[in-house]
Amino acid sequence: MGEPGFRPDGTWVGADVPRREDPRLLAGRGRFVDDITLPRMLHAAFVRSTEAHARVTAVDLSEVREVPGVVAAFDAADLGLADITALLDRPAEEFTPTSMPVLARDKVRYVGEPLAVVVATDPYAAEDGVEAAVVEYDPLDPVVTEAAALAAAGTPVHDEAPGNVLVDVSLFATEGIDEVFAAASASAGDVVVTVEANTGRQNALPLETRGVVADWDDRDEQLLVRTCTQVPHQVRTVLARCAGLDEKQVRVTVPDMGGGFGQKCVVGREEIAAAAAARRLRRPVKWIEDRREALTASFLAREQHYTARAAFSADGRILALDTDVVCDMGAYSCYPFTAGIEPLMASAEMPGVYRVPAYRVRGRAVTTNKAPTAPYRGVSRPQYVMVMERLMERAARELGLDAVEVRRRNVITEFPYRGINNVTYDPGSYLESLDLCEQVLRDEGWLSRSGRDRDGRMIGIGFSCFSERTGYGSGAFAQRKMQVVPGFDISQITMDLDGTVTVTTGTLSHGQSHETTFAQIVADRLGIGYDKVKIVQGDTDRITYGWGSFASRSVTIGGSAAAAASVKLGDQLRSIAAHLAGVDIDSTRLDGRGGVRAGDHTYPFAELADVAYLRAHLLPKDVGPGLTATASFDVGGDGTFSNATHGCVVALDPGTGGVEILRYVCVEDCGVAIHPRVVEGQARGGIAQGIAGALFEQVTYDELGQPLAPSFMEYKVPTAAEIPDVRIEHLETPCAFTADGAKGAGEGGTIGAPAAVLNAVNDALRHTGVELDATPIPRAAIFAALSLEEAS
Amino acid sequence: MTDVALVELHVNGERHDLAIPPRRTLADVLRHDLGLTGTHVGCEHGICGACTVLVDGAPARACLLFAIQVENAEIRTVESLADPDGGLSDLQQCFSEHHGLQCGFCTPGFLMLAEGYLAEEPEATREEIREVVASNLCRCTGYQTITDAIDDCASRRRAALQAALDTAPEPTAGSTA
Structure with missing residues (x-):
């Protein structure tokens, strides 16, 4: 032992020291935000739209103000706040600016959209007050699906975007790409494979819902806003602008936070409204989102539709990739990222870990009458990785090659690598992680297991290879052309x-x-x-x-x-x-x-x-x-890339279509791990969220845009009964330009899991000829595929 | 809803006399009337288990109980686990050592779930512990390290009990061993 407080070997980095937290x-x-209580504190609740798409003809709060305990009720006109607007510096044909009012005024665009804030002496009374609000609507046809949005038949979600498209970018378009596809189609040995994939709308679902305690301080002449946000300075900026305050008149502090996963890295409307109410009333105001609000009226993510095709040579080398991705961003553009967050991420990064010589992509954000979208852990990468990995698997099948071998022939092995997407990849262990993941599963005896287990369940094995660009500096974010450039x-x-x-x-x-x-x-x-x-x-x-x-x-x-x-x-x-x-x-x-x-x-x-x-x-x-x-x-170049390979073994129950994950292996490389146990925790938690998206969770709506998953009875968050133990192996390719050689470790687990699980399910269904390309993987489709086989 | 009920609660060995609306949940009373904010509220419909406390030793969802329902019960919350001087209990220590928490929001619920369960089932296997861990939701850890922590705590308690038995000078009266 060295002296107390000093490590004998001299370094803290790399040691699993006890967490200070x-x-x-x-x-x-x-001290979480709802743990804060201030003298004379009031409690806010929101009157929310019951319609998905409607003109608002009247908001009557007179009865609200008569409810015992209610101190005040404000609608949009009462508070007079400026809108929240997030912009891209892109031409009109690529981006349509829209704004999100703090409280809806003349029109509502999703069920749950806030129309008025009720402030009362306790949260029970505030909810009583909400019940007494009378809102009159003139309903419009709701735009609930991507297809309806693109058809643009009825009243658009935003008048500014008559086609319901907020972002439409076509990128890269390598010269001669059509000839590559034509030649591959004509060739006897080469193949062109296609994947059409849909991924379900999800909720990032921090277990602590959103919330705020705001208080105007006359001594500091400042609005003190305690809120669980991932981006306190951005909340300050937006609140100051909405309320017409100087930035120095707003102080945002963040107490302990019960997760965020991206949902809390955009500026929400409710914290602005609650803060404005606190300033108006000169009393502290607390708002704590309830779970129903969190599931229906918070920020969502991940609803995407890919139409992708890829040409492969007879020996399994990818020749070209052509993708169309449409992201259903719901009703509004989030601040600061805009509705471009998902399509721009997918478009810029899709080739991933593979040497793709020709690439073309069209990425679109459509707006619909659903709760808006924020980034969610991995942002588009779980989706496009899933599509890339499906393309690899499909090509392997058509070419009669082993799917791991096809990946091996395509992963980037020489660094730095300048990708077709104009991104330079710093060194990683793409091939090594794939080899090690396969080796671990082989050593554990899984690779020799296929077909049925003793219970008659079908066994399948799936892999996914991916990298995750982290360390986006100002330069890398600027390429997205956000008007607000983080870094x-x-x-x-x-x-x-x-x-x-x-x-x-x-x-x-x-x-x-x-x-x-x-x-x-x-x-x-x-x-x-x-x-x-x-x-x-x-x-x-x-x-x-x-x-x-x-x-x-x-x-x-x-x-x-x-x-x-x-x-x-x-x-x-x-x-x-x-x-x-x-x-x-x-x-x-x-x-x-x-x-x-x-x-x-x-x-x-x-x-x-x-x-x-x-x-x-x-x-x-x-x-x-x-x-x-x-x-x-700041990072001057294109950032750094963490990478991993995931391997998953599943058993499909022909009696129910249910999926059990028998084994999950993650070989990850995030450079130097500052605290290896923390890295493993991030990987395991991320994988659990990826599995959740692959098998369980989906935000659904009926044809009128009414949310069908307003509680945990319908929105199925997996428990310890569904999430397997995960074996993690570390590789270490240090980053050359970060302080300790660390890359990022927060999102990777989530990125690889949907592809690995889906590939494993398809492997188990191989004998049926059925291939599934959707998440959450429909259990009914698995059941049907296995039933067909039983019947035949 | 201005009715007020007089309610006597016994929490962590202390008696509290409260005048509260009858519709006030146990979770809200613990957190906002008694200031015991370690008990968290994650869903208010009994699924996530962040609000799990012990009611007469058994894990219960404090969001699904009205305070007035548990007047005659002994309530225990996460604040009862550590020593009065702040030293963590063996269970809490195991959660830390196994990285069984990240953001820490669900943690008090899991701690009370495990505290109640291990008291009832000290011989539980890891698989049985995993089934019980499936009672609550965690969004950060993937559950593996929570299961490890509880399993390790159970092992340590069994080992400690065995050591105590091994070093006991004489069999106690009435022992059937």
Whole structure:
């Protein structure tokens, strides 16, 4: 054992240290937004549309205001807030701007759309008040499906977009691609395979629903908004604009957060309305979304339709890829990402881990009368990876080749690789992860198991290979042409008198363990215990500016900024020590034990801090008082790529069509793992969400646009009975430009699972000739396929 | 709905006298009247189990109970698990060691579920524990490490019990061993 707080081997990065977050969360002493209670606090509830598509002819809140306990009720006209608008810098033929009102005014566009906010002395009374609202509608034909949207027969969802298309981009279109397809069709040995795939609408479903506690502070002349968001600075900006406040008049803080998964990385309407009500009433207002609202009126994702074809040579090499993807984005464009979030991600990234020499894609976002779409863990990648992996499987079948071998012949093996999608891939372990995943399943004896098990169930094995671009810097996001371009992160570090440090980050943990992992990164830079590092996140008054946490960006970008700030602080400490010891700074070094070695002297940090703060007259002339440093980090190039191969073994029950996952193996490479157990946790949790999308979860609507899954009875979230144990193997291809060689690890698990599960199901159905290309995989279709076989 | 009922609750060994509307759920009373915010509310319809507490030792959904229904019961919440000085219980320690929590929102429900279950079934196998873990929802972990944590805690408790028995000086009176 070394001294307390120091690691014998000198590095915190890579160690499974105890999580700093755990003690409070385990003891029930976390502080989530609904745990906050303020004096004279009021509670908000929303009057929501019962129609999917209608003109609103009257909103009458007079009865609401008579309900005992109700203090106020506001509709759109009462609050007079500006709309939320997210834009792309794209020409009119590619992008149609639309706005989302905070409260609907003359028109509603989905069931659950907020029309008015009721504020009462307790949440029960607020709900009583909602019951008393009278809203009159002039119904319009709802646009519920992608087909109806594209048919554009009735009143469009937005007048600005008569064809119900908000984004329509055609990209890449490699010269000669049509000739490649024609030649492959004409050739005896080559093949052209097609996949038409649909993926179901899903809810990211953080277990903590959205919520806010807002309070106007007369002393600070500031609206203090405590809300569970992944993007506090973006909430500040939008709230300030909607309410006509200066940015400094809004402070957004984020307490402990019960998950987000993307649903909370856009700005919601309710937190704006509740904050506006708090300002109006000069009393704290709390709004906590209930589960029905979360399932029907929150942000959704993933409803996509692919028509893809690919040409393959006789020896299984992909020659060309041509895809049309239509994403059903629901009623509104989300801030800051816009309705382009899904189609632009799919279009830019679809070739994935494969060497695709010719590529063409058309990506569209259609608008429908359903709750709007936000990013959800993986954003389009679970979907296009599934389509790519189906194309691989189908080509292998038609060519009579082994599907793993076809992948092996197509994965990128030489890096850096410049893709047909104009993206440069940094080194990864695409082939190695595929080989290892297959090897693990072979060693476990699964590859020799096929056909029926002892219970008469059909066994199938499926693989998926993918990479995930993480570390999107400003340059990479700018290619999407968002008017608001995320990317960088800024970190500030301050050392106190006792030699401990506080570090700010613009990223925001909501389960990812940043209080631990960022502390590890900083501790290594300064040579102090990770328990001597306090991480400050989620406070717009304490952090210059930040982009929050999404797209697996936190450790790669935020961690690198924190590391850079730490190095700067270390240099300051060395300057002071050099001056005190009368030596050159080059003769100093951090001693790895909380001090600076300068010549023959060792100066503990506390001693140097004492000089910096209490005896500043001893400082060198070129070093100012205090010990603080700020650094930013951005990624100049195309980002970095994590990668993985997933392998899945399923058993299909011919009696029910049910799918049981017998084995799940994940070989992942996220570069250097700061905290391997945290990485495994991210992978397992992500895989569970991917399996949920593959087999269980779907947000459904009837023909009038009424939501059919308003509770957990209908929206089937898998439990421990459905989610298998996952074996995880690590490979490590360090990133060359992040602080510790880390890539991102937050989303990968979710990305690979739908493809692996679907391929395994299709493998088990191989003898029936049936191939399924939809998620959630319809159990009835499995049952029917197996019944046909039984009957024959 | 201005009716108010006088309700006497026994929570974590303390008595509380409350004047509350009869429609107030146990979850809301624990969280907002008693300030025991460790019990979380995830769905308010009895599926997710984030609000699981012990009612007379048995796991129950606090969102599906009115406080007035459990007047004569002993209620235990997650706040009862750690030592008064903050030291984590063996079960809590196992959750930390196995990374059985990420965001921590579902965690109190799983802890109370496991606390009630292991008291009833100290010999539970990992498969039986997994079935019980399927009572609640977690969106972060994929359940594997929650199952591992509870299984490990059960093993440690059995080992501790065995060690205590092995070192006991004399068989206790009435022992049938």
